[in-house]
Amino acid sequence: MENSLIVQILISTLLRYWLCNSEFKTSLQGRVEISTPINAWKNLVEGVTLLNNDVNPYDGDIFHESPLILHTFNFLLSSQNEWVCMSIPYIFILCDIISAVLLYYMAKSYMVQMVETEKKNKHKYAKNITRILINIEDAVNVPKYVALAYLYNPFSILNCICLTSTVFANLFLCLFFFAFVTKKPILSSIALTLTVLHNIYPVTLLVPACVHFHYCKKSWKLFVLSFFVCSSLLFYICLVLMHFDTSFIESTYGFQLTVPNLQPNIGLFWYFFTEMFEHFRVLFIVAFQINSICLYVLPLTLRLYKEPVLVAICLAGLAAVFKSYPCVGDVALYLALMPLCKYLFPFMQQGFIVVCFFIGCSMFAPTVWHLWIYTRSANANFYFGVTLAFATSQIFLLTDLLFACLKRDYTLENGIQKTINGKPARLVLD
Amino acid sequence: MMWGFPYFVLVIVSINFHGSLGLKHKDSFHEELFMKPLVSGHVYSYFQFTTIWEIDKGFKDEDFTNSHLFPRPLGEFIKSYDIKEMHISLTEGVWRHKSWGYPITEAGPGAELWVWLKNDTVNIDQKWKDLVNSLSGLLCATLNFMEQANTLAPQMSLRPTGAFSTKEKLDNKNIKYATLPREIVCTENLTPWIKLLPCDNKRGLSTLLNSRDIHNTNYHSLGIDYRHICIDKACTRLGLELKQTVSLVHDLIIVGTYDFNWSIRKLFGNGVAASCSQAETSSVYVDITSNQTGPIFSIFPEPTKVLTSLQGGQKQLIAQYDLKEITKERIFNVYTIHEKPRIISVATQPILYTHRYITGYGQERGGIVTKIHNKHRTPLKIIYLENIPWFIPIYYHTLKITSGDKTITPLIKKYIPGKSRVRPYYLEVAFEVPERSVTTVRIEFDYMFLKWQEYPPDANHGFYLGSAIITALLPTARNYTAIPQTESLIKNSFNVSRDGYLVQIRTEALIVALPTPDFSMPYNVICLACTVVALAFGPLHNIASKRLRLTVIRKRGLLEKAMKGLSVISARFAKKDSKEEGDENKEKVKSNKTDGRVCEIKETKKDK
Incomplete structure (x- = not known):
């Protein structure tokens, strides 16, 4: 690793450490954009307290984490050793840093692979396209950009200092991406299992991973098999931890799928299902969950089977937009993966709009929340409007990225010159 | 006369029957x-x-x-x-x-x-x-x-x-x-x-x-x-x-x-x-x-x-x-x-009395505080029963019983967490209230967001929280x-x-004003949210199912656009004017169309 990156890691660690011990922490921890009913630190503490008082935490309405996290934190929080209790915020910071480092190595490997592929396929490309090929400078810099995008993204910093369990989900997801790109089927299946244990949406990543392993001449069957073995094993461990009480399934996956808690968040579910007519509720829950879990997996994988990593990034992004309880931590992760697609940036059209929307929504959301909840001079529609805008901008970003990928492929094949009989022409989907 | 006797007997029997019942009852009424x-x-x-x-x-x-x-x-x-x-x-x-x-x-x-x-x-x-x-x-x-x-x-x-x-x-x-x-x-x-x-x-x-x-x-x-x-x-x-x-x-x-x-x-x-x-x-x-x-x-x-x-x-x-x-x-x-x-x-x-209120501001997080006054010269053991409706989720780990600076450890704690629309939060704590003191029981809760049909009429009036019972x-x-x-x-x-x-x-019952959605526009919300989903579905569907193609960019000025619009309108009018002319026009349009197709095909061939 480069020295400059180590310095950046140190600085971002200090930043997180400072924020973690500042007075902002408590007020930020309550923000609905950061803490959802699933990942909030307060709910985790509640779960552990209930467990220590011989009450099944999954019996209530508050705790929705996996038994593994419950028991890990039970060990940490109920520890007699003062140092262990004190170290909890630093565990979160450490996990965040590890995620960034994993992303760095993942990006490094990815760039090497991309450069190699392009070298190999150079004879197939049109002439005069060297300008859009990945240059060596990028291959060196992109990994740094990826790590920095995670280290300094305000969303990931907020996510980390508020001690949300999304930090761990992101760590496992980063581990998955690392193992996935560096072609380690077993490690990636373990990482994916751990991610899926926290929330069900990344299960879609199985498909691009299989495609990737198939193309890399690794056994995708081994990957799938090991995924199922791992998940059964983890599931069994959870059952043992909960003394064979299956109520945790309903309280974790059931909670994510049926959306009983309508606390606002940056997603689309909360207000939609607040205002939903009772007899259509089930229909729309099923429709929305299909949309967020399985609707886009196959079409995207089939279309972009040559770019499984890009598909995986997009699926992670779509999950962050469409999952039932999204938070800024989920957004931070796929945003950190964006620099990987730096070679697509010249083909993207809506970058400016998306950046404006991101900044605008980040400013507006707390403002209208305050107006609605505290001064009561606004109503729920204002906040809903902001979340809609945020979701729309994310969708723009993801579709633009995919569209850019198609355009780049076309350009590689047909050359940069976009003219028909000397007249200027443009690319459209037809 | 013939029927008089049995009737008389019947009356006697019934009186006896009543009398026996009255004896059997042995009941009394006091006002x-x-x-x-x-x-x-x-x-x-x-x-x-x-x-x-x-x-x-x-x-x-x-x-x-x-x-x-x-x-x-x-x-x-x-x-x-x-x-x-x-x-x-x-x-x-x-x-x-x-x-x-x-x-x-x-x-x-x-x-x-x-x-x-x-x-x-x-x-x-x-x-x-x-x-x-x-x-x-x-x-x-x-x-x-x-x-x-x-x-x-x-x-x-x-x-x-x-x-x-x-x-x-x-x-x-x-x-x-x-x-x-x-x-x-x-x-x-x-x-x-x-x-x-x-x-x-x-x-x-x-x-x-x-x-x-x-x-x-x-x-x-x-x-x-x-x-x-x-x-x-x-x-x-x-x-x-x-x-x-x-x-x-x-x-x-x-x-x-x-x-x-x-x-x-x-x-x-x-x-x-x-x-x-x-x-x-x-x-x-x-x-x-x-x-x-x-x-x-x-x-x-x-x-x-x-x-x-x-x-x-x-x-x-x-x-x-x-x-x-x-x-x-x-x-x-x-x-x-x-x-x-x-x-x-x-x-x-009196020796023991209470006061209860809600703390916090806004409609996000709050706390329930019960103050228990003990005026007696000896400590008192009390049982505190909370009955909190499911729409006010309380955090058990925030339960704090204090008297002055001293934290009181409960003798017995019983808690069953509530579940949305299924059961309320049940909390029962036994503890000792120190002599001549004010003991504070506090617990934090969240304001819950309900489905719009679950709010009662006059939703902004708030929701009631029943009284706690203190037994001593x-x-x-x-x-x-x-x-x-x-x-x-x-x-x-x-x-x-x-x-x-x-x-x-x-204790006093409390009133909690839960945040309300806008009740007037469920259709709008449903439409808008579905639109955003469609915004993702449409382009992704296009990306997955269509392929890229070059087309000529036709730059049209404002005047040109207006002229085209006019020509379309005039063509329609012309249609109405005469059938023959109309037929000729159709032919022209047809020939134009076919020309266009030929052009396109040529272009695509060239591209390949």
């Missing part, structure tokens, strides 16, 4: 009224109509089909739902313990119901559902809103008050406790309640219960308490006891007596013309203790008897009036005359008036000192 001028300038009146029915040792199932004084509708109700013990109260207003002392029966604001079902009851949840529905019909109250989602089974606080066989084990699944703090109590509840009395409101003390005067009070509470009792000390004879109670606190200023000289006629609109003929006891008791400690007043007419009651170190003077005797001569009315303009003195505060055994009987658990009647409640005096204080 009592206890009045107490409170230090704060209010007058507390407590009506108690007691029916005691001794049951034969032999008959295990109470047979309510042949009831005599016991109200039959209630009897049938008790029978069909296997009720062992039942306490209902319908209350408007808050009992202010700090200034009024302890009432004879405690009741939380709104409707409160707790029932012990018999041990062998099966299908308890269904029974409870049917029970509250019948009861809501019986009392014209919306008790049917007591569902599983707001029903609790307290494990320590609400133990049976009546006789229970020592062989029977108390099974906690048989208790059901629910409150409806928003329930409004009015005339329509009083009328069916009065109908249960043997004398209706025709004779006796119940003639004082005019809805106009009752609902004009600061606090009024209707109650029905049913339980099994021991008739004798050794408990060889068992009985059923039904108490119908009304507690009222009149504000004399509202009544219109500015000089604080109150009388039954002023408070209730009329006197008592006659006692209920069915009643064995018909008495009025007036607590005149304050005559000696506070402002001096004279009470008229002369009481039948003045009782001195000594209990728990407290001396009480009670003026007793026997209505049976008095109403023979005249209409009964009690009135007081204060010699001097009355000064409201500071009340001697007081060492002295200061400001204490309740009837001992082993006794039934007010007349037996004097001069009985005990080891402890049980109080179950109900």
